[in-house]
Each structure stands twice: as C-alpha cells, then as structure tokens.
Amino acid sequence: MTPSADKSSLRRQLRALRRGVGGYQRRLNQQRIVRALNTLPALRNARRIAGYIAFDGEPDIRDFLRRWPGTVWLPRVNRDLSLHFRPTFDLNARHPRPAGARRNQFGILESHRHPLLRAADMDALLIPLVGYDALGNRLGMGAGYYDRSLANLRHPKPLLIGIAFSCQYVARLPADPWDIPLDYIVTEKMILKPPFKPRNRT
Numbered sequence: 001m002t003p004s005a006d007k008s009s010l011r012r013q014l015r016a017l018r019r020g021v022g023g024y025q026r027r028l029n030q031q032r033i034v035r036a037l038n039t040l041p042a043l044r045n046a047r048r049i050a051g052y053i054a055f056d057g058e059p060d061i062r063d064f065l066r067r068w069p070g071t072v073w074l075p076r077v078n079r080d081l082s083l084h085f086r087p088t089f090d091l092n093a094r095h096p097r098p099a100g101a102r103r104n105q106f107g108i109l110e111s112h113r114h115p116l117l118r119a120a121d122m123d124a125l126l127i128p129l130v131g132y133d134a135l136g137n138r139l140g141m142g143a144g145y146y147d148r149s150l151a152n153l154r155h156p157k158p159l160l161i162g163i164a165f166s167c168q169y170v171a172r173l174p175a176d177p178w179d180i181p182l183d184y185i186v187t188e189k190m191i192l193k194p195p196f197k198p199r200n201r202t
C-alpha cells in the first residue's frame with residue numbers, strides 16, 4: 001500500500017472511533033481534556049491562541065476557550081487550502097449561527113470577524129487530531145490545511161498542541177516529509193510530550 005492509501009483508510013477508521021465516543025463518556029473525557037489544558041504550564045505564557053469549533057466527533061473544548069483570558073482565534077479555510085485565523089464569535093450564543101459566524105463548505109462554524117492573522121502570529125495552536133502516535137506524529141483530515149499553514153514557521157514558533165481522545169492512538173503513523181511534529185498531545189488520559197526529533201534538512 002502507498003503511504004497515502006495507508007493514511008486514508010486509517011483516517012476513516014479513526015474518524016469513526018472519534019464519532020463513537022458517546023454521551024456520558026464524551027462529556028467526562030472532554031472535561032478531563034479541558035482540565036489538562038487549564039493546567040498545562042507551557043500555555044501559561046501564551047496570549048493569542050488558536051482553538052477550533054468541534055465537528056465530526058472532535059473533543060469539544062469550548063469550556064476551555066470561553067475561559068481563556070486572551071483572544072481566542074479560529075481557523076478559516078482559504079481557497080489556496082491554507083488557514084487564516086480570525087477572532088472568535090460569541091461562544092456562549094445559543095443561536096445556530098451567532099453574529100459574525102458562518103458555516104463553511106464542511107458545515108463547520110467559522111468566524112468572519114476581523115482582523116485576520118496567520119498561524120505564525122499565534123502563541124499556541126490547539127489542533128484537532130484524527131490520529132496520533134507516541135512520536136507525536138499527527139494525522140489530520142487529509143486536506144493538508146494545518147500542514148500547509150505550519151510549514152516554514154520561524155523562531156519563536158507557536159506552541160503546537162494536538163487534541164484527541166485516547167482511542168485515536170495508533171502505535172505508529174506513517175509520516176510524510178511535510179508533516180510538522182507537535183509539541184504536546186492532550187487526551188483525557190494524559191499529556192504527551194513527544195520526544196525531540198532532529199529534522200532532516202535534505
């Protein structure tokens with residue numbers, strides 16, 4: 001199997017597992033993830049953070065985002081398949097489409113507020129994962145949005161924090177040269193700090 005065929009069948013399985021976390025267990029796991037984020041020392045110096053609005057069974061971390069003292073930024077998909085980040089709309093709003101928000105082509109609520117920033121302007125990004133492994137490799141939705149937006153980041157780089165349920169763990173994910181390693185992975189069971197890997201410069 002080619003690496004990408006490998007990735008796409010894994011993606012299907014892991015997305016189904018993610019959606020399968022139901023009811024009580026989901027709420028419990030989400031609370032644990034929120035608690036872990038609240039105590040993560042590495043986030044203490046962050047001000048601008050990028051979050052996400054959960055879809056397709058992703059952990060809903062709005063309880064963390066609502067209490068964040070700085071501005072929360074949300075991803076917005078661009079035509080060139082990269083992401084920009086916009087200040088969040090009211091996360092407490094009950095309306096299905098709060099002021100300043102619209103659904104994108106995937107049905108995810110996006111912010112239309114200004115200004116518009118890049119990943120490099122963030123202090124930290126919370127990135128929803130489809131899958132992860134012990135080396136900190138990340139499997140995303142497969143369109144390359146995060147990979148493209150995180151390519152060529154320069155020092156000081158934003159902190160990259162993957163968010164997943166622990167059932168999205170796989171022993172070893174196929175890694176591609178464009179994959180950007182995560183600094184932390186937060187699940188309901190643990191905070192994983194992947195081992196440092198020198199990057200291949202070829």
Ligand SMILES: Nc1nc2c(c(=O)[nH]1)N(C=O)[C@@H](CNc1ccc(C(=O)N[C@@H](CCC(=O)O)C(=O)O)cc1)CN2
Nearest residue numbers: 052053054055058075077106108128140141143145146
């Ligand atoms: N909550 C959240 N927001 C996010 C992301 C995410 O993963 N989670 N993204 C992270 O990238 C971006 C959106 N990326 C996405 C990439 C693929 C699909 C998707 O569902 N693809 C369908 C088929 C697409 C189609 O209808 O043409 C599929 O694979 O089934 C959705 C979002 C930006 N916002």
Ligand SMILES: Nc1ncnc2c1ncn2[C@@H]1O[C@H](COP(=O)(O)OP(=O)(O)OP(=O)(O)O)[C@@H](O)[C@H]1O
Nearest residue numbers: 007139140141142143144145146147148151176178
């Ligand atoms: N820096 C980049 N520039 C251009 N294309 C890229 C870049 N990074 C990744 N891609 C393209 O994005 C596609 C998806 O990559 P991959 O399968 O690794 O997705 P993923 O990591 O699961 O998804 P995502 O980044 O959306 O979360 C690939 O076809 C790849 O060629």
